[in-house]
Amino acid sequence: MGSQKLKIRSSLVWSGGTAILFGILVLVLLLMWGLNPTRFLKISNIQSMAFQLPELGLLSFAMMVAMISGGTNLSIISTANLSGIVAALIMQAAQKSGTLAPGIITAYAILAAIAASAIIGLLNGFLIAYIEVPPMLATLGTMIFLNGISVSLTRGYVISGFPEDFLFIGNGLVLGIPMPIILFAAAAALIALLFDYTPYGFELYMLGTNPVATRYAGVNNRKILMKTYLLSGVLCGLAAIIMISRFNSAKSDYGASYLLVTMLAAVLGGVSVYGGSGKVSGIVLSLIILQLLSSGLNLLRANAFFTRVVWGVVLILVMIINRISSYIKDRG
Amino acid sequence: MSEIFLSMIVSKSFSGVKVLDDVEFNIRRGEIHSLCGENGSGKSTLVKIISGVYQPDSGARIEIDGASVRHLSSIESIHHGIQVIYQDLALFPTLSVAENIAIGQILARGKSLVRKETMRALATRAVNHIGVKLPLDEPVGGLSMADQQLVAICRAFMSDVNLLIMDEPTTALTRKEVNALLNVIKDLQRNGTASLFISHKLDEIFDIAERVTILRDGCKIGTYNPSELDTKRLSFLMTGKNLVYEAVSPVVKKDVPLLQVDGLSKRGNFRDIEFSLERGEVLGITGLLGSGRTELALALFGLNPADTGSIRIEGQKIVIDSVGTAMKSGISYVPENRLLQGLVLRQSVGKNFLLTVHRRLTGRFGLRDSRRQRAEAEKWIHDFEVKTPSIDSVIETLSGGNQQRVVLAKWIATNPKILILDSPTVGIDIAAKSSIYATIHHLASRGMGIILISDEVNELMHTCNRILVMQRGHIKAEFSGDGLTVQDVSSAIVEDNGGDCR
Numbered sequence: 075m076g077s078q079k080l081k082i083r084s085s086l087v088w089s090g091g092t093a094i095l096f097g098i099l100v101l102v103l104l105l106m107w108g109l110n111p112t113r114f115l116k117i118s119n120i121q122s123m124a125f126q127l128p129e130l131g132l133l134s135f136a137m138m139v140a141m142i143s144g145g146t147n148l149s150i151i152s153t154a155n156l157s158g159i160v161a162a163l164i165m166q167a168a169q170k171s172g173t174l175a176p177g178i179i180t181a182y183a184i185l186a187a188i189a190a191s192a193i194i195g196l197l198n199g200f201l202i203a204y205i206e207v208p209p210m211l212a213t214l215g216t217m218i219f220l221n222g223i224s225v226s227l228t229r230g231y232v233i234s235g236f237p238e239d240f241l242f243i244g245n246g247l248v249l250g251i252p253m254p255i256i257l258f259a260a261a262a263a264l265i266a267l268l269f270d271y272t273p274y275g276f277e278l279y280m281l282g283t284n285p286v287a288t289r290y291a292g293v294n295n296r297k298i299l300m301k302t303y304l305l306s307g308v309l310c311g312l313a314a315i316i317m318i319s320r321f322n323s324a325k326s327d328y329g330a331s332y333l334l335v336t337m338l339a340a341v342l343g344g345v346s347v348y349g350g351s352g353k354v355s356g357i358v359l360s361l362i363i364l365q366l367l368s369s370g371l372n373l374l375r376a377n378a379f380f381t382r383v384v385w386g387v388v389l390i391l392v393m394i395i396n397r398i399s400s401y402i403k404d405r406g
Numbered sequence: 407m408s409e410i411f412l413s414m415i416v417s418k419s420f421s422g423v424k425v426l427d428d429v430e431f432n433i434r435r436g437e438i439h440s441l442c443g444e445n446g447s448g449k450s451t452l453v454k455i456i457s458g459v460y461q462p463d464s465g466a467r468i469e470i471d472g473a474s475v476r477h478l479s480s481i482e483s484i485h486h487g488i489q490v491i492y493q494d495l496a497l498f499p500t501l502s503v504a505e506n507i508a509i510g511q512i513l514a515r516g517k518s519l520v521r522k523e524t525m526r527a528l529a530t531r532a533v534n535h536i537g538v539k540l541p542l543d544e545p546v547g548g549l550s551m552a553d554q555q556l557v558a559i560c561r562a563f564m565s566d567v568n569l570l571i572m573d574e575p576t577t578a579l580t581r582k583e584v585n586a587l588l589n590v591i592k593d594l595q596r597n598g599t600a601s602l603f604i605s606h607k608l609d610e611i612f613d614i615a616e617r618v619t620i621l622r623d624g625c626k627i628g629t630y631n632p633s634e635l636d637t638k639r640l641s642f643l644m645t646g647k648n649l650v651y652e653a654v655s656p657v658v659k660k661d662v663p664l665l666q667v668d669g670l671s672k673r674g675n676f677r678d679i680e681f682s683l684e685r686g687e688v689l690g691i692t693g694l695l696g697s698g699r700t701e702l703a704l705a706l707f708g709l710n711p712a713d714t715g716s717i718r719i720e721g722q723k724i725v726i727d728s729v730g731t732a733m734k735s736g737i738s739y740v741p742e743n744r745l746l747q748g749l750v751l752r753q754s755v756g757k758n759f760l761l762t763v764h765r766r767l768t769g770r771f772g773l774r775d776s777r778r779q780r781a782e783a784e785k786w787i788h789d790f791e792v793k794t795p796s797i798d799s800v801i802e803t804l805s806g807g808n809q810q811r812v813v814l815a816k817w818i819a820t821n822p823k824i825l826i827l828d829s830p831t832v833g834i835d836i837a838a839k840s841s842i843y844a845t846i847h848h849l850a851s852r853g854m855g856i857i858l859i860s861d862e863v864n865e866l867m868h869t870c871n872r873i874l875v876m877q878r879g880h881i882k883a884e885f886s887g888d889g890l891t892v893q894d895v896s897s898a899i900v901e902d903n904g905g906d907c908r
Contacts, residue, residue: 271773273765280761284750290709290741291761291816292729350752 106370128258144349145209162324176237195307224326234323244319283350443621444835487568499547552583670715690866693876736823756797807838
C-alpha cells in the first residue's frame with residue numbers, strides 16, 4: 075500500500091508553509107544585504123531592528139490568538155493605547171507626589187497596564203462568549219469605546235516624561251540585546267507553550283475549526299473564548315508598555331496604522347482567516363521578513379509608503395505560491 | 407444513432423492510490439441504470455469522470471454517440487446532454503423556485519439584464535415538461551426535501567438531456583416521495599432520457615432499474631439484470647460479505663435500573679417522558695422528524711436541559727445542565743449530524759478522536775503528553791478498524807463509515823455507562839452498518855446501556871430489546887417481544903391520534 079508514501083507526503087505538506095516562509099526570509103536577507111553590503115548587517119542596524127520588531131510583534135500575536143479561535147480582535151490598538159495611557163497617568167501622578175522610588179513607580183505602571191488590558195480582554199471575551207456578539211462587531215464596538223475613553227482621558231494630548239527605570243524596558247540593552255526583543259521572545263515562547271502543550275491550546279484550535287463539534291464533545295467553549303480574549307488583551311498591554319517606554323510618552327492615537335499590518339503579519343505567517351490554524355513560528359518568521367524589508371528599504375532611503383507597497387506585494391506573492399502548491403498537491 | 411449512448415473504459419488514481427481500476431461501463435439510450443457500491447468503491451469518482459469534473463488517467467477510452475471523445479470537460483459533458491444532480495442539490499435557498507430553475511439558462515444567454523417574466527416563463531415550461539406542480543414564487547429554502555429535489559431536476563431539464571445522473575436522490579425522502587420521484591424518472595424515460603442513479607436503499611433499485619452495475623474497491627464486479635439479484639445477493643456482491651444482524655441478547659432486570667426518567671418535560675419540545683434503561687439493554691427510539699426524539703436525547707446530554715422532571719442514574723438523582731455534567735454522569739451522545747456536530751472536519755483523525763479524552767491524558771504540570779495521546783489515538787483507531795493512511799490524515803478525506811467509527815471511538819473511549827446514538831447509520835454503507843451493529847451488541851454485552859434513535863424500523867427491530875415510538879413530544883407506544891412486525895411499528899409512527907401533546 076502507499077500508506078508510507080502518504081505519510082511522508084503529509085509531513086511535507088505540514089512543513090510546507092514554514093519552508094516557504096523560511097525561503098523568503100533568506101531571499102529577503104540576501105537581497106537587502108546585497109543592496110546595502112556595508113550597513114545592513116552592522117550590529118547597530120540589527121539592534122535597531124530588534125528594538126522595532128517587538129511592538130508590532132506582540133500586537134500581531136494578539137491578533138493571531140483571536141484569529142485562531144475563529145474570530146478577530148479589532149480593538150488591539152485601542153487596547154494598547156488605553157493601557158499605555160493608564161500606566162502613564164499613574165506614573166505622572168506618582169512622580170508629582172515625589173514620595174515613591176522610580177523602581178516602585180515602574181512596577182506600578184507595569185501592573186496598571188497589564189490590569190487595564192486584562193479587564194478589556196475579559197470585556198471582549200464576555201461579549202463574544204456569553205452575549206454571543208460576532209467577534210468583529212464586539213471588538214469594533216470596544217475599539218471605538220476605548221478610543222473614546224483614551225481621548226477624553228488625555229484630551230488628545232501627549233503624556234510624557236517617565237522615570238529612567240521605566241524607559242529601560244523599551245530602550246535598554248542586556249548583554250547587548252535590546253530589552254524589547256527579550257520580552258518578545260519570552261512572550262513567543264510562552265504562547266508556543268500554551269498552544270502546543272496545554273489542553274487549552276488543543277481545544278482552542280479545535281474550537282476555531284468547528285465550535286459546534288467542540289460543544290457537542292463537552293468542550294467548554296465559553297471558557298476557552300474568555301481565556302483567548304484575555305490573552306489577546308494582555309499581549310496588547312505588554313505591547314503598550316514597550317511602546318510608551320520607547321516613545322517616553324503615551325497618546326490616544328499611537329500605532330493607528332498597525333491594525334491592518336498585524337493582520338498582514340498573521341496571514342503571512344500562516345494563520346487561516348477561517349480559524350483553527352497558524353503557528354507562533356510562522357508569525358515570528360513573517361515578522362522578521364517584514365522588519366528586514368522595512369529596515370533594508372529605510373537604509374536605501376526609500377520612503378515609508380514604498381515599504382508598504384513591498385509588504386503588500388510579498389503577502390500577495392505568498393498567497394499565490396500557497397495556492398499553486400496546494401493545486402499541484404491536489405493534482406497528485 | 408447507436409443504441410449505446412455512452413461507453414467508457416477508465417482508470418483513475420489519486421496520489422498513487424487507484425480508486426478506479428480499468429472499469430468498463432456503458433449506458434444505453436433511454437435506459438434506467440443503477441450504480442451500486444459501498445462508500446469508497448469508486449461510484450462518485452466514476453460519476454465525476456462522466457460529468458467532466460475529474461479527468462481519467464491516460465489510456466482511457468470514452469465514446470459518446472459512437473464517436474470517440476479525447477477529453478471530457480464539464481462544459482463538453484453538458485453539451486452532450488449529460489446533467490448531474492448532486493446530493494446537496496446546489497440550490498440557492500433564498501431565491502425563488504422560478505429563479506432557481508431558470509438561472510442556468512439565463513447565465514448561458516449571457517445577458518446583463520434579467521426580466522422576471524422571462525424567468526417565470528422558462529421555469530413554467532420546465533415544470534410542465536417534467537409534469538410536476540411547484541410553487542414558482544416561493545423561496546426554495548422553505549420547500550420540503552422532495553420538492554427541492556424536483557426543483558433540481560427541473561433545472562437540469564432546461565436544456566436537452568440525454569443522461570440524467572442522480573447521486574443518492576432518495577436519502578432524505580419519505581417512501582411516498584420516493585415513489586413520486588421514481589414516476590418522474592419513468593416519464594422522462596419515455597421521452598428518451600437515460601437515467602443513472604446511485605442509491606444506498608436497495609428496494610428502490612429493484613422497483614425501477616433495468617440494469618445494475620456494481621463496483622467494489624474500484625473494480626467493476628459486473629452489470630446485472632435486477633431479475634438476477636435479490637437484496638441479499640446484491641449486498642453480497644457489493645461487500646463481498648453478507649449483512650448479518652446478531653441476535654439481541656435478553657436483559658436481566660435489576661432492582662435499580664441504570665437510567666430512570668420520570669415526568670421529563672421541556673416546553674415546545676417534549677412532555678411527560680417516562681422510561682427506564684437497564685444495564686446491557688438496547689432501547690430504540692423512533693418517530694417522525696419533529697417528534698421530539700432528538701430534543702429528548704439532547705436533554706439527556708445537557709445541550710437542551712429539561713424544564714421539569716427527574717433523571718436518575720443507578721438510583722442517584724442528577725441534574726444535567728451541561729455537556730460536562732452529562733459526561734461526568736457517564737452519558738455519551740453520538741450526534742445526528744456527523745459532519746457538523748460530530749466532527750471537526752478540517753482537523754486530523756487523531757485530534758478528532760482526542761477531543762473527548764485529551765484532558766485525561768496529561769503529564770507533568772497538566773501539560774499535554776503528546777506521546778501518550780498519540781499512542782492512545784493509534785490504539786483506538788486501530789481497534790475500531792478505521793481505514794485511514796495515518797492518524798494525521800484530515801478526517802474530511804475519510805468515507806462516511808470510517809468517519810462514524812472515529813466518532814464512536816471518541817465517545818466509547820470516555821467509558822460511558824449510557825451511550826446515546828442518534829441516527830448513526832445514515833449515509834453509510836452495508837459493511838459499515840454491520841460493524842456498527844456489532845459494536846452496539848458488544849458494548850451492551852459489557853453492560854453499557856444503549857439508546858438507539860433511528861428512522862429505520864428494520865434496524866431497530868434487529869438491534870433493540872425494546873422500541874419506543876414518539877409523536878408530538880410524547881411517548882406514544884412501546885414495543886417489545888418476538889411477535890413484532892415492521893408493520894406494527896411503522897403504523898404507530900405515522901398514525902396520528904390528533905391533539906397537540908405539547
